[in-house]
Amino acid sequence: MSVPHLTTALTGPLLDLERKILAAQPEIEHWFRNQWQEHTPPFYGSVDLRNAAYKLAPVDMNLFPGGFNNLNPDFHPLAVQAAMTALEGYCPDARRVLLIPENHTRNQFYLQNVAALSKILRQAGMVVRIGSLNPEITAATTLELPDGSTMVQEPVIRTGNRVGLADFDPCVVLLNNDLSSGIPSVLVNIEQTLLPPLHAGWSTRTKTQHFTAYDRVVNDFAQLIGIDPWVVNPYFDHVDGLDFQSREGEEKLAATVDQMIQKIALKYAEHGIEQTPFVIVKANAGTYGMGIMSVKSGEELLGLNRKQRNKMSVIKEGMQVHDVIVQEGVPTMEIVDDGVAEPVVYMLDRFVIGGFYRVHTGRGIDENLNAPGMHFKPLAFATPLTTPDCDGSPDCEANRFYAYGVVARLALLAASLELEQK
């Protein structure tokens, strides 16, 4: 894989950030070690980063990562080792894991993710079976995968305070279902270890809670290595009480966007950045790139046509959007294979286990790349993110990726704080 190309004019400040991160590596790892003594990392997570050269920041943190199949198979042992450590921490006596995936049984990409995740857990020494919450799965159902293998999904059954399959009583229940449509009663108050906890699902969690926790994490971290927190942290704000269909709250939203555009413009001036500020408006709870807009002024939100309003108002599982995060747009300056690219970093327990580029040839540097219906091209990182080359230059691949792993772990730590507050 080629090293992501950064246009020359923009390499300066990012090199500066990377240099600071590399120079402070022992302090950063020590700091993380101490943080993980006090905070339990989520079982797993993935972080979408945007690298604007002058800024390297997370824009989303997913606690039910769905792209394990996109990781470089060479780093698979890292995931297995991390899973062993995680399971040892949560439940050393566990033998059997029930994996509960999303309900979409016809999405081949997603099924491959479930297969990859199962394999990691099996290789970590677990007996793994797959339990579905999908009402269409009423008996053991064999699903075919693109590589010719098959996967069996079975209906989840509740017996007293335990959940399992007809002939399978798991020690641990692992959710790969983000609970967008609500918390299923079958999972409430079960006595088994449930990872991640129910309140990590999108029916409870919000992006603004996450980024509020991220603010705290980043302020500490920025002090540690002596940087302006803004270079790893996008501004955000929160607007609720919206109804896109009836245009309720439109003015308030537009005003919030304009305020943020002004704040960004000030920072751009301070750092000498010649970019047009933009803002991302997205559903405060949710994923799959639904309910997202990229705007350069509040005015753009005032005259939305019916199609645009529909697009913003409904997300996964048909949920209505009344609540949005207004987030500073971070352009991606990474170009891989002639497409704009954003890195996605995968973590299991407190370990970075790999990642990939989401590459779009048909999108701009200021657009969302995780869009429904537009299949991004996953491009697995060729270098692990944990092994900076202490002697290399800051912009060599291994070092850039180390910085990615650090910023992704900041978001992971924020997720820990966020989950503790429930």
Place this chain on the structure above:
Amino acid sequence: MSVPHLTTALTGPLLDLERKILAAQPEIEHWFRNQWQEHTPPFYGSVDLRNAAYKLAPVDMNLFPGGFNNLNPDFHPLAVQAAMTALEGYCPDARRVLLIPENHTRNQFYLQNVAALSKILRQAGMVVRIGSLNPEITAATTLELPDGSTMVQEPVIRTGNRVGLADFDPCVVLLNNDLSSGIPSVLVNIEQTLLPPLHAGWSTRTKTQHFTAYDRVVNDFAQLIGIDPWVVNPYFDHVDGLDFQSREGEEKLAATVDQMIQKIALKYAEHGIEQTPFVIVKANAGTYGMGIMSVKSGEELLGLNRKQRNKMSVIKEGMQVHDVIVQEGVPTMEIVDDGVAEPVVYMLDRFVIGGFYRVHTGRGIDENLNAPGMHFKPLAFATPLTTPDCDGSPDCEANRFYAYGVVARLALLAASLELEQK
């Protein structure tokens, strides 16, 4: 790397062992998890295995592994992740590690090992400096490495109850020096965490203690997966009060060897193995392949000439041998690149992080391959040892290596028990 070739006639029984290990993988991993709850693994270790097709067994366990440079660089991140876990367990607040290597500063192979080990620790986020016990190192000394890089070694200094360098106060002291010549007073009763502990050194530890602990581990393990413990455990016996120079104890040693040959012959008959039994006689404390003989009868030990007696009587650092382990010889049936090969498995904390083949073209299947003066050819494993392919056949590379990792971890667990007993 090619898959190790096993002669067809010999694949049967080993496939049987491997099949049992693969089938029991969840039970095995669960068993190890429980063991590591009760026993602390050594910081690191390497295990020499012999694969006789009908038997797969450790023949030596090193608590100061010296071949980190021989590992496949692709698995380097596994070592970094394991080191992070280990250091978090021992001393989460640690920032600075003092690495104390062996005294031989002119052995380029060994220096490369020290460099590789330092790199792992650095990438795990430690500040690492190298302190020497060598009396010739009286000031900071820059040593050149074959790859053009350099390494600085500095004299170790004791200040009160702490050990360090002139301007470096470490939190952790990591020994890569096996203390063959005794425990240096500079290290006695230091207040810093010392890994591994002093009694792990060859001035205290004996091979018979290790294999006594291994017996206990293997008996449990054999019950768990339903095998004859012998297929993973070489017979051993202990003879002391020897003086090879004055021929004291020669008869006793010969009689012990003959008894063991008989025991092995019985097992061979029981398992239908057509091999000539042989026995390895080696110094009970020590390493570097010194003080080792391979014999097929006690008689061979009665008429040793002066050269042979000299060879047996002195090991590393000029230590006299009075005490030997008599160990069942396990022939190696692995041929790699036209040489006989034995696998060496590396572990850090409780994790298998890689390994390599020690390949000799000039030696027989019943000879020691770790011989001084004869440089073995290290051949890094191409496949990690932690990721069995659940769907593959038992003799595919990933699965064979999983079995290697399991047996190596049995020896690691035995080392834990052994160290606890001091």
